Amino acid sequence: MRVCIIGLGYIGFPTACIIADAGHEVVGVDVNRDLISKLKNGGLHIVNENGLADLANRAIESGHLTVSEKPEPADVFIIAVPTPFKVSGAYTAAVRPDGFDKAALEVAATYENPIADLTCVEDATQSIVPFVKKGDLIILESTVPPGTTADVVCRILEHGSKLRSVDELFVVHAPERVLPGKIVHELIHNDRIVGGVTPEATQAGVAFYQTFVQGEVIGTDSSTAELVKLMENTFRDVNIALANEFAIICERLGINAFEAIKLANRHPRVNFLSPGPGVGGHCIAIDPYFVIQAAPQESQLIGLARQINSAMPNHVMQLFEELVDEAKAAGRIVNA
Ligand SMILES: NC(=O)c1ccc[n+]([C@@H]2O[C@H](COP(=O)([O-])OP(=O)(O)OC[C@H]3O[C@@H](n4cnc5c(N)ncnc54)[C@H](O)[C@@H]3O)[C@@H](O)[C@H]2O)c1
Known part of the structure; x- marks a missing residue:
């Protein structure tokens, strides 16, 4: 061919x-x-x-x-x-070509969701x-x-x-x-x-x-195939958001999050991914937005997971700055 x-x-x-x-x-x-x-x-x-x-x-x-x-x-x-995604002022128009949906706009505004370009x-x-x-x-x-x-x-x-x-x-x-x-x-x-x-x-x-x-090559209809791809990456994004939330809970409780996750993953049907500042690759941080775009009111958990993961780089920087301040106070770092 x-x-x-x-x-x-x-x-x-x-x-x-x-x-x-x-x-x-x-x-x-x-x-x-x-x-x-x-x-x-x-x-x-x-x-x-x-x-x-x-x-x-x-x-x-x-x-x-x-x-x-x-x-x-x-x-x-x-x-x-x-x-890629783009931030659009015309979010609702793009999501709902059949009419204005105020609730959809509010969801979009709350989570600042971009749309597919x-x-x-x-x-x-x-x-x-x-x-x-x-x-x-x-x-x-x-x-x-x-x-x-x-x-x-x-x-x-x-x-x-x-x-x-x-x-x-x-x-x-x-x-x-x-x-x-x-x-x-x-x-x-x-x-x-x-x-x-x-x-x-x-x-x-x-x-x-x-x-x-x-x-194996498995046949379905086009919309299902499109959603399946987004579901796969959204699954990982939501899993990482849960790991990140537990990491923050562990900080509050004075527990080592990595140790706790490693032990929880010894359960045969539990598989936390790793908490951290990023969600890996460029697809996982984008694809969930395409689901939210298609069904904003029904994507509450997905939007919240994106919000949690997007806040992690700042959170990790804050932890880093605290460590540096502590080290400076203890005389372990000397200003050049
Ligand atoms: N890279 C991955 O690991 C991965 C995994 C799964 C899905 N995807 C998806 O696959 C798609 C492609 O991703 P990629 O990583 O290959 O992108 P890429 O940026 O590596 O490559 C895309 C190529 O398309 C070319 N291009 C853009 N517009 C064009 C046009 N009108 N005509 C001809 N060429 C054009 C660009 O010049 C570029 O070389 C994206 O939708 C991405 O989300 C990527």
Whole structure:
């Protein structure tokens, strides 16, 4: 199959290499000219990823992977562009296109929740419109709020190509759940969720991922697939918030939080993550906001967890300053 991958970052580039290595003809596309020119000159923009350099060399030398600044016609298009968040004054309008909801606004204001910035997804989708033909499979891998594949991606594709996403195109969401450092291994071996906007799209998406994924490829609908990805990272965020809350409780009670958590985790069905100033990676601190954006009134615990975790860097700095003051008072630190 001919595959066109839009966005050659931490997700898109290793994915392009793996798909090319599986025998597909892949063109990798990125708007970053320096990145494309580096790749064309034999360089690599992602380092410290086990196995990626060998895989990339093999894919490029075999001629199965080429790179370009512009999309090309293909049978499969994969969009793997960034989805950061943005702070928006138009929060409620974005959340509730059907009308003003005061309660939703109050929840948003209380927790100062940002919303997803879908500009890159919209631009990337727009960029493939001239090349999409009847029967093509279009995959959104970027992490997005529930409904984005069916609403945003399908709307742009249908408007531009005049093809119907219900019976002329196969449109799916296939979220990523890789660990930096182990991306190549996990892209091949992790189970994958593939959610189509129609059952036929799901079937086409599952069949495609089965050509290079060794884990189980599980089909569902696109909104469920979008939410599943957000649930995974939200689970970790809320778990860390609970660990952080216990860490603060332990400070109040004069108990060592790390010792208490280590002992609690000896219970066979308890698994606290570690308290601390950060929640790890860039996804966990962003993805819960996409859930809150979709259902602000119903996301009370998720919003509170974000609030607790966001306050931790300041709290840890305060503890650090107290330690420094104590050390200075005891003469263990002398001002330079
Ligand atoms: N990195 C991870 O560990 C990870 C894990 C799971 C999910 N995700 C999700 O995957 C998506 C991609 O993340 P990433 O880490 O690969 O991002 P990244 O920033 O590493 O790479 C994205 C690439 O897309 C390019 N790009 C942006 N707009 C474009 C356009 N219109 N056309 C072509 N190229 C364009 C950028 O130049 C960049 O090279 C995000 O939604 C992210 O949340 C990432």
